[in-house]
Amino acid sequence: MNRWDTLRHHHAEVRDRAILTLFDDPARAGAFSVDADGLLFDYSKTNIDVSGRALLIALAEGADVAARREAMFSGARINETEGRAVLHTALRNLDASVIVDGQDVMPPVRETLGRMEAFARDLRTGRARGQGGRITDVVNIGIGGSDLGPAMACLALAPYCDGPRLHFVSNVDGAHVHDVLAPLDPETTMIIIASKTFTTIETMTNAEAARRWMASKVSDTGRQFAAVSSALDRTSAFGIDGGRVFGFEDWVGGRYSMWGPVGLALMIAIGPERFREFLKGGAAMDAHFRSAPFGQNMPVMLALVGIWHNQICGHASRAVLPYEQRLSRLPAYLQQLEMESNGKRVAMDGTDLVENSGPVVWGEPGTNGQHAFYQLIHQGTRVIPCEFLLGAQGHEPDLAHQHRLLAANCLAQAEALLRGRSLDQARAIMAAKGLSGDELERQARHRVFPGDRPSTMLVYPKLTPFVLGQIIALYEHRVFVEGVILGINSFDQWGVELGKELALALEPVLKGESDGAGKDGSTLRLVRRLRGEG
Ligand SMILES: O=P(O)(O)OC[C@H]1O[C@](O)(CO)[C@@H](O)[C@@H]1O
Secondary structure (H helix, E strand, C coil): CCHHHHHHHHHHHHCCCCHHHHHHCCCHHHHCEEEECCEEEECCCCCCCHHHHHHHHHHHHHCCHHHHHHHHHCCCCCECCCCECCCHHHHCCCCCCCEECCEECHHHHHHHHHHHHHHHHHHHHCCCEECCEECCEEEEECCHHHCHHHHHHHHHCHHHCCCCEEEEECCCCHHHHHHHHCCCCHHHEEEEEECCCCCCHHHHHHHHHHHHHHHCCCCCHHHHEEEEECCHHHHHHCCCCHHHEEECCCCCCHHHCCCCHHHHHHHHHHCHHHHHHHHHHHHHHHHHHHHCCHHHCHHHHHHHHHHHHHHHCCCCEEEEEEECHHHCCHHHHHHHHHHHHHCCCECCCCCECCCCCCCEEECCCCCHHHHCCHHHHHHCCCCCCEEEEEECCCCCHHHHHHHHHHHHHHHHHHHHHHHCECHHHHHHHHHHCCCCHHHHHHHHHHCCECCCCCEEEEEECCCCHHHHHHHHHHHHHHHHHHHHHHCCCCCCCHHHHHHHHHHHHHHHHHHCCCCCCCCCHHHHHHHHHHCCCC
């Protein structure tokens, strides 16, 4: 039996055992959780037991996670389909040297960070001015990895945002750029165009729209544009002065890029010192990931719990449920991080994937989700493993009672998933309400919660820049470990290409410049309807 089969065999043996019974062992909670620099990852409310964990760890060992991890950190070209190193970790590990092809890549990284800091300081202090005075608003135009990270983090760290107001434009839908720019004054706005390739159609189209908007009121538009990219020839062709261009290398993947120049918007919002705290949080997680034994290694255990639920138990989706309003964009951020990284059907060597690819990741902050989709999580026919995130403290001391209520709800949901409510308990509730006979039975059945539904909980002290850095690096490494175990290259994204190509070909059809020969009947009929022709 190979390791996967052994795990499946083990699962078959334990699948009917209720998770709650595992807590007969009073040491369960402590033994099935991991601590790392103030973070606590509790996976005790899952059906993983000592043998299951040992088998999962053996799976990671057998996949050579440790060697791949070191290959990544040391700059080997582990992104084999694109022939690139994967070194986003270098952006936050500023004290070390990282040698790629015989060259230390760190001096230019530090130099760019220094320039970003100077630029951010100038904007924050008012030294760098727009043509109508101090810059009051900064608009980041980017999409995917050039948007989701900084947008998520600016919201997450709102209590630390004391610079110019930040805005984000991503969608090619003109409504987005229109609605963001409409209330702003071009004379006091700085536009950052963030695009690794500087070719992404959404970003370049929005950048042109922003330039026209700027030109309506400002004579020297170029002065109020900055760019973040690894295609410096294209940024200068767009007319952005090299002094306001912040470059990065192709070894930083788009969805892993918020630690470097793509984080410029965040740095402007929270200030260079707090941005460094964010980097330090990421670096602390890197150090933990590289040194902790697998059983006590948070990213490794997070990944193994994910593998257990998805590939072994067959639960195809996972809910990410932050009990922290300011993490409301975390699920969207993780959707790109996880699904663009591990949503693949072939292994690194081009053969068909033997196991299922990564799960569907979705979610919303609690408690809002409780009043929307938790119904299905509790009583739907499919099991959805839930990943709760909760801070010990909020940022509003005057509203500490609300934070307590928030925490109570989070713990209650995890408990409800674990315990459920039996038919007998439901019957007793109905009897207490005065029901009897068939009506009692019917009503009781609706009030049964099967329980025995797995969840994990990540507890952090408070959502500071450092802690956010830890959390994001934790998720990045989790994706990496899952990818290695599945044999996937987590750092390419060929699956986004076909739609892009077809969209380019369809635009002239919508415009009436091409007849759409070769298109299917449905597409052509929809085109006619959109053109008002039937
Ligand atoms: O930063 P860029 O090059 O504009 O790319 C934006 C996003 O587009 C993608 O390539 C997907 O289309 C993502 O991987 C990337 O984060």
